[in-house]
Amino acid sequence: MKLSKTFTSMLPALAASTAVLLSSPAFAETYGFSQIGSESGWRTSETNSIKAEAEARGIDLKFSDAQQRQENQIKAVRSFIAQGVDGILLAPVVETGWDQVLREAQRAEIPVVLIDRGVDADPSLYLTKVASDFTEEGALAASWLAAETNGVCDIVELQGTVGSSAAIDRKTGFDSVISNFPNMNIIRSQSGDFTRAGGKEVMESFLKAEGGGENICALFAHNDDMALGAIQAIKEAQLQPAEDILVLSIDAVPDIFRAMADGEANATIELNPHLGGPAFDAIAAHERGEEVDKWIKANGPLYLPDTAEAEYQARQ
Amino acid sequence: MRLKRSMRWEARTLAPIISLFLLIVGTALVVPGFLRLSIVDGHIYGSLIDILHRSTPTALIALGMAVVIGTKGIDLSVGAIIAICGAVTAVLTASTELHPLIVLGCAVLAGMVCGLWNGTLVAVFGIQPIVATLILMVAGRGIAQMITGGQIVTFHSDFINAIGNGFFMGLPARVVLAAVIIAITVLVLRKTALGMFLEAVGGNSEASRLVGIDSKLLILMVYVFSGFCAALAGVIIAADIRGADANNAGLWLELDAILAVVIAGASLSGGRIYLGLTIVGALIIQTLTTAILTSGLPAQYNLIVKASIILLVLLLQSRVTQNFIKTRVQAFRRSSDAQ
Numbered sequence: 001m002k003l004s005k006t007f008t009s010m011l012p013a014l015a016a017s018t019a020v021l022l023s024s025p026a027f028a029e030t031y032g033f034s035q036i037g038s039e040s041g042w043r044t045s046e047t048n049s050i051k052a053e054a055e056a057r058g059i060d061l062k063f064s065d066a067q068q069r070q071e072n073q074i075k076a077v078r079s080f081i082a083q084g085v086d087g088i089l090l091a092p093v094v095e096t097g098w099d100q101v102l103r104e105a106q107r108a109e110i111p112v113v114l115i116d117r118g119v120d121a122d123p124s125l126y127l128t129k130v131a132s133d134f135t136e137e138g139a140l141a142a143s144w145l146a147a148e149t150n151g152v153c154d155i156v157e158l159q160g161t162v163g164s165s166a167a168i169d170r171k172t173g174f175d176s177v178i179s180n181f182p183n184m185n186i187i188r189s190q191s192g193d194f195t196r197a198g199g200k201e202v203m204e205s206f207l208k209a210e211g212g213g214e215n216i217c218a219l220f221a222h223n224d225d226m227a228l229g230a231i232q233a234i235k236e237a238q239l240q241p242a243e244d245i246l247v248l249s250i251d252a253v254p255d256i257f258r259a260m261a262d263g264e265a266n267a268t269i270e271l272n273p274h275l276g277g278p279a280f281d282a283i284a285a286h287e288r289g290e291e292v293d294k295w296i297k298a299n300g301p302l303y304l305p306d307t308a309e310a311e312y313q314a315r316q
Numbered sequence: 317m318r319l320k321r322s323m324r325w326e327a328r329t330l331a332p333i334i335s336l337f338l339l340i341v342g343t344a345l346v347v348p349g350f351l352r353l354s355i356v357d358g359h360i361y362g363s364l365i366d367i368l369h370r371s372t373p374t375a376l377i378a379l380g381m382a383v384v385i386g387t388k389g390i391d392l393s394v395g396a397i398i399a400i401c402g403a404v405t406a407v408l409t410a411s412t413e414l415h416p417l418i419v420l421g422c423a424v425l426a427g428m429v430c431g432l433w434n435g436t437l438v439a440v441f442g443i444q445p446i447v448a449t450l451i452l453m454v455a456g457r458g459i460a461q462m463i464t465g466g467q468i469v470t471f472h473s474d475f476i477n478a479i480g481n482g483f484f485m486g487l488p489a490r491v492v493l494a495a496v497i498i499a500i501t502v503l504v505l506r507k508t509a510l511g512m513f514l515e516a517v518g519g520n521s522e523a524s525r526l527v528g529i530d531s532k533l534l535i536l537m538v539y540v541f542s543g544f545c546a547a548l549a550g551v552i553i554a555a556d557i558r559g560a561d562a563n564n565a566g567l568w569l570e571l572d573a574i575l576a577v578v579i580a581g582a583s584l585s586g587g588r589i590y591l592g593l594t595i596v597g598a599l600i601i602q603t604l605t606t607a608i609l610t611s612g613l614p615a616q617y618n619l620i621v622k623a624s625i626i627l628l629v630l631l632l633q634s635r636v637t638q639n640f641i642k643t644r645v646q647a648f649r650r651s652s653d654a655q
Contacts, residue, residue: 039563041467162616191615195564196468196557201370205609208363209347225468229557236481238357255470 032080053276138173199226270300388586396456398566401550431543480555518586
């Protein structure tokens with residue numbers, strides 16, 4: 001009984017020494033990546049980009065797909081800790097409930113980098129967060145629109161799912177910029193739930209409520225899918241999207257480039273999926289003993305129709 | 317006695333229709349131009365047409381749901397079947413040269429196979445309907461995601477697009493399609509004994525078996541019918557956005573369908589099928605959604621307003637409220653007679 005207890009208490013020490021052996025410079029670096037799942041095209045491209053980045057750097061990346069479940073992610077992180085990886089990339093499915101497992105990683109001295117979302121835990125428990133700043137995306141969209149319309153525009157807004165951080169922050173960023181222009185107003189704003197069907201239905205009602213849409217100058221959609229649905233609604237109301245009503249959205253999914261190439265959308269801002277590079281850089285900097293910011297902002301550029309055809313081909 | 321019975325039946329029938337009427341009048345007061353109809357490009361255009369247009373998928377699956385609930389069942393999987401059939405439509409149209417009618421046939425077949433699966437679990441294996449259909453509700457979206465490869469698959473086909481957005485004699489084609497399906501269902505259920513058999517199975521499955529009704533076959537058939545209705549709704553929803561969104565197509569629509577059946581006055585313990593009133597229920601739900609969207613209400617109040625009005629509709633529907641109103645009316649009459 002006593003013997004087995006001693007043995008059990010020795011196990012972590014044993015694991016730690018193996019970890020030290022494995023992480024000696026003679027071996028390639030091993031990182032673990034716990035991904036949420038593959039629920040959207042964007043997430044798939046994020047996964048592929050991070051895998052490609054790891055391969056280019058000669059990193060051995062252990063990948064785990066959590067299928068939208070936090071318990072699977074916690075299990076994956078624990079198994080990465082047990083394997084003694086050099087660093088963990090975590091795309092958290094929810095914000096809360098991470099304290100315990102992050103503390104375990106900290107005790108094992110494994111840096112954790114959060115990917116594309118934040119957690120509600122003490123910042124000292126993770127190395128950094130590599131993610132877009134939704135507020136800046138909204139502000140960039142508003143700036144483009146202000147420049148395009150010389151600060152005179154009646155806007156309809158398709159919000160994302162009520163309460164989601166992407167919807168709240170993109171709206172905040174957009175509002176903060178247009179509030180500087182007295183002749184830019186949001187005349188209608190409703191939630192299209194981030195879906196094409198939602199975007200289409202809400203846009204239909206906007207067009208009806210605004211007398212056929214003649215006086216709507218621009219549409220700002222919190223994601224491309226809602227904009228793609230809205231474009232159909234605009235066409236069915238016998239208006240020309242991108243000409244009669246400017247169409248501006250965020251995410252840069254392949255289909256919006258198709259729409260831009262066809263002259264049906266005006267601009268999209270990329271939600272940057274290439275987060276592997278900054279994440280690996282952060283861990284490397286940490287290993288060199290450098291200080292790392294708690295939020296590495298990885299914002300994407302704004303794309304216009306002139307490059308749309310090429311971007312569409314590149315993303316196929 | 318006879319008169320009294322028919323009066324109570326009338327009050328219950330009138331409640332959903334009055335609710336719909338009040339809702340439309342109320343919205344018209346808040347939103348100017350809500351009742352306006354105009355002819356744009358050879359077809360009718362306006363918010364009221366939007367309501368008919370948008371309520372089609374809910375009305376179709378509510379039709380199937382009304383029949384299923386009539387037999388004391390429930391079908392939670394219709395939302396997932398919508399996703400599967402939308403995925404089948406999109407993938408076959410986008411990646412094969414099949415004739416659109418064959419694609420449509422395949423999608424409808426897929427829905428009926430899903431219904432057969434549900435029906436087999438309920439009728440043959442005797443699994444409780446809520447659990448049996450829950451399996452496909454959860455797994456179905458996974459199947460749809462497998463078919464689409466996790467992406468939104470977009471497609472172009474003039475025929476399929478016409479089902480979603482085309483017009484037939486000035487009316488949206490999908491409304492005409494749904495009206496035909498509803499009319500056929502009403503005729504088959506009310507002009508033959510089938511409707512009575514189904515209600516008998518829902519009322520008392522064992523007793524109806526003893527009088528010689530093949531209840532197992534009937535139950536199997538109602539789930540196949542529900543799958544058929546969901547398949548049509550799935551094709552319409554995919555055709556509407558010209559793409560199949562496996563994650564979101566028909567999400568939570570099963571709850572709207574169940575609500576429509578309940579608004580119609582049917583009991584979830586079976587035995588009654590109200591087809592016409594179920595369609596009124598679906599129209600109430602869509603009128604509410606369209607009203608909220610056109611009213612300019614801030615998005616964060618959508619759900620609370622929707623829930624409050626639905627609660628009012630259900631309270632109006634409740635027997636306690638109706639009895640209360642009736643006794644008040646009688647008391648008022650008596651007092652005015654006395655004077």
